[in-house]
Amino acid sequence: MMNHDELDGLKKINRVDAPPFLLTRIQGRLESLNQSVEAPIQWRWSFAAAAMLILTLNTGILLTKMNNQPESSISEVVSSMQLSNQNSFYNE
Amino acid sequence: MLDTIQFEEIYHNHKVLVYNLALSYVHNQEDAQDIAQEVFVKIYQRYQSYDAEKSSLKTWIYQITINHCLDFVKSKKSVKRFGFLTSLFNSETHEPISEASHFDHPGVALEDKEEVGRLFAIIDTLPDNQRTVLILTKIEDHSVKEVADIMDLTPKAVESLVQRAKQNFSKKIGRTEGF
Numbered sequence: 001m002m003n004h005d006e007l008d009g010l011k012k013i014n015r016v017d018a019p020p021f022l023l024t025r026i027q028g029r030l031e032s033l034n035q036s037v038e039a040p041i042q043w044r045w046s047f048a049a050a051a052m053l054i055l056t057l058n059t060g061i062l063l064t065k066m067n068n069q070p071e072s073s074i075s076e077v078v079s080s081m082q083l084s085n086q087n088s089f090y091n092e
Numbered sequence: 093m094l095d096t097i098q099f100e101e102i103y104h105n106h107k108v109l110v111y112n113l114a115l116s117y118v119h120n121q122e123d124a125q126d127i128a129q130e131v132f133v134k135i136y137q138r139y140q141s142y143d144a145e146k147s148s149l150k151t152w153i154y155q156i157t158i159n160h161c162l163d164f165v166k167s168k169k170s171v172k173r174f175g176f177l178t179s180l181f182n183s184e185t186h187e188p189i190s191e192a193s194h195f196d197h198p199g200v201a202l203e204d205k206e207e208v209g210r211l212f213a214i215i216d217t218l219p220d221n222q223r224t225v226l227i228l229t230k231i232e233d234h235s236v237k238e239v240a241d242i243m244d245l246t247p248k249a250v251e252s253l254v255q256r257a258k259q260n261f262s263k264k265i266g267r268t269e270g271f
Contacts, residue, residue, distance in 0.1 A: 006211065006261075006262075006265055007211070007226070007230055007258065007261065008230075009204075009207050009208060009211050010208065010211060010226075010230045010231050011230070012200060012201070012204045012207070012208055013116075013197065013199045013200055013208060013231055014199040014200070014201075015108060015112050015199060016108075016111070016112060016115070016198045016199045017107075017108060017111075018107040018108060018110070018111040018128060019111075019121075019125060022107065022111070022125060022128060022129065023100070023103055023107075025125070025129050026103070026129050026132045026133065029129060029133055030133060030136055033133065033137075
């Protein structure tokens with residue numbers, strides 16, 4: 001059967017106060033969390049400027065390529081060696 | 093977001109609750125302090141999501157603490173399991189390392205430490221919900237209704253959980269006393 005007396009042994013546990021330094025520890029932890037979450041304002045501006053620069057460069061390269069598209073290297077080789085780049089066996 | 097004064101008020105009103113509840117799960121001051129610290133950090137971070145209409149602040153803090161304690165115990169067990177092969181024998185003396193749990197509950201008098209430590213050794217082997225229900229009813233001294241609110245169960249479910257926990261506890265204590 002159930003052993004209620006044994007579980008009553010848990011009544012011998014007294015409540016204790018939290019250690020006095022706990023609040024300081026928690027405040028320190030919260031401070032470190034806040035610091036790690038927020039980057040300094042200079043970093044944020046530098047990151048934004050770098051991102052803008054990369055984006056502008058990419059857009060510029062893409063636009064230049066689109067306006068000035070040369071014949072692809074494979075096509076050049078094919079035409080110079082008089083090869084066929086089609087899968088048909090007979091040149092009809 | 094909580095301001096410093098509000099947070100300190102919550103801390104002072106609930107520090108004993110959080111620390112003692114953590115001690116009931118880990119039975120040593122070091123781990124209980126770590127748990128209490130992380131629980132108050134969670135309270136600070138999640139205070140915006142607290143719904144006063146759904147539950148009281150005390151119930152909410154109980155839920156956060158219990159969940160954190162169970163996660164802590166689980167992670168500690170898995171670390172122990174992982175390190176079992178490497179730490180089975182002491183590298184210097186080549187002697188087996190004892191796996192006895194570190195019982196250092198500051199709320200237990202020296203003469204009661206052995207008895208209470210033995211009870212916790214059995215309670216710790218129970219499933220999470222049975223363990224929690226025993227801690228809340230036998231140590232925290234809560235009513236069935238209060239436990240139901242904290243565990244988000246119906247009072248009937250809590251009553252049957254208490255019964256199952258007591259039966260399991262009796263079986264296990266019978267087994268240990270048989271040896």
